[in-house]
Amino acid sequence: xxxxxxxxxxxxxxxxxxxxxxxxxxxxxxxxxxxxxxxxxxxxxxxxxxxxxxxxxxxxxxxxxxxxxxxxxxxxxxxxxxxxxxxxxxxxxxxxxxxxxxxxxxxxxxxxxxxxxxxxxxxxxxxxxxxxxxxxxxxxxxxxxxxxxxxxxxxxxxxxxxxxxxxxxxxxxxxxxxxxxxxxxxxxxxxxxxxxxxxxxxxxxxxxxxxxxxxxxxxxxxxxxxxxxxxxxxxxxxxxxxxxxxxxxxxxxxxxxxxxxxxxxxxxxxxxxxxxxxxxxxxxxxxxxxxxxxxxxxxxxxxxxxxxxxxxxxxxxxxxxxxxx
Numbered sequence: 590x591x592x593x594x595x596x597x598x599x600x601x602x603x604x605x606x607x608x609x610x611x612x613x614x615x616x617x618x619x620x621x622x623x624x625x626x627x628x629x630x631x632x633x634x635x636x637x638x639x640x641x642x643x644x645x646x647x648x649x650x651x652x653x654x655x656x657x658x659x660x661x662x663x664x665x666x667x668x669x670x671x672x673x674x675x676x677x678x679x680x681x682x683x684x685x686x687x688x689x690x691x692x693x694x695x696x697x698x699x700x701x702x703x704x705x706x707x708x709x710x711x712x713x714x715x716x717x718x719x720x721x722x723x724x725x726x727x728x729x730x731x732x733x734x735x736x737x738x739x740x741x742x743x744x745x746x747x748x749x750x751x752x753x754x755x756x757x758x759x760x761x762x763x764x765x766x767x768x769x770x771x772x773x774x775x776x777x778x779x780x781x782x783x784x785x786x787x788x789x790x791x792x793x794x795x796x797x798x799x800x801x802x803x804x805x806x807x808x809x810x811x812x813x814x815x816x817x818x819x820x821x822x823x824x825x826x827x828x829x830x831x832x833x834x835x836x837x838x839x840x841x842x843x844x845x846x847x848x849x850x851x852x853x854x855x856x857x858x859x860x861x862x863x864x865x866x867x868x869x870x871x872x873x874x875x876x877x878x879x880x881x882x883x884x885x886x887x888x889x890x891x892x893x894x895x896x897x898x899x900x901x902x903x904x905x906x907x908x909x910x911x912x913x914x
Contacts, residue, residue: 624751627757631750631757632749634760637680637774637779638731638732638778639732639778640775641676642732643732644676645678645695645699645733648674649700650699650700652675652676653674653703653704654703654910655704655705656675656678657679657683657707657708659679659682659684659708660679660682661892662677662679662838663679664783664840664899665840665894665903666779667775667779667899668777668779669779670904671906672907672911673704673911675777678695678733684713684716684719685713687719687723687725687729689824690737691729692705692824692827692828694736695733702833703833703834704835704913705834706906707821707828707837708838709839709858709862710839710840711842711854711878713817713858714813714817714821714858714861715813715814716813717810718817721738721740724753725737727746727747728749731749779896783895784896786889786895787801787889787890788895793885795885803891805846805850805891805892808851809853825865834871836875837865837872838875838876838906839878841877841878841888843885843890843892847879873909873913880905882905886898
């Protein structure tokens with residue numbers, strides 16, 4: 590004979606479970622749909638990462654020169670003005686450890702690369718490397734097919750919006766509800782409309798600009814210096830083993846930024862430049878920190894060029910690259 594009490598208990602549990610599933614569905618399905626719409630919408634925005642990734646995918650075998658570095662390189666090199674086929678894989682806050690991962694993981698695609706351009710701007714050796722939580726890891730995985738997580742990747746690592754919701758929410762509002770014309774990113778992933786900033790605001794007036802505050806890191810971090818330098822040597826060794834020409838660069842900076850640099854940080858950086866030049870053959874240096882041909886009208890802020898400055902600097906870089914053949 591069936592146990593009616595037991596059957597009743599099972600039936601009650603099933604009803605409660607189905608009710609729970611129903612409640613969860615009512616709550617989570619709209620959330621999932623919302624995030625799916627946000628993710629899709631973000632992926633339609635023509636960001637520099639997306640277009641650089643497309644260029645990497647479509648022209649990998651044509652590329653001869655790779656540029657790596659931080660926002661200073663990102664804003665100073667427009668590959669459109671380089672004679673050699675180039676790709677700029679630098680980005681804001683990107684450090685040498687991310688540079689190295691991108692370089693190694695794109696090597697099998699960029700089979701005709703002859704030259705790698707690396708950055709050692711002021712303070713570069715005394716800034717911490719990017720961590721495994723660097724929000725751009727998702728971007729590099731999605732658009733470059735490069736794993737910079739320092740671990741195996743998961744399904745969620747492919748999502749862009751969730752990597753930095755606040756930032757991408759702002760981009761969504763700007764692109765879809767304000768003025769999408771502000772985006773003028775060329776096929777190389779370079780923003781040719783990136784003029785807005787302090788210098789434009791002050792109409793490129795030196796007298797006014799020299800009175801403004803300058804954002805600059807002057808604190809020394811000796812605990813980072815030795816590790817970062819040794820890591821950079823490993824990058825050089827890799828490039829040498831691959832047969833690359835190596836160019837070490839430091840893009841232009843405005844005179845007020847120049848004058849405020851910590852002389853000890855600068856001295857340590859320059860000492861490494863001297864060691865590299867003595868230790869390795871065939872290393873080329875292109876330091877434009879004090880280039881008198883770079884004018885105030887070329888800057889967006891004290892340590893970043895605007896698109897006009899990038900055109901001027903890129904053409905100079907192109908001439909330099911041609912000269913080392």
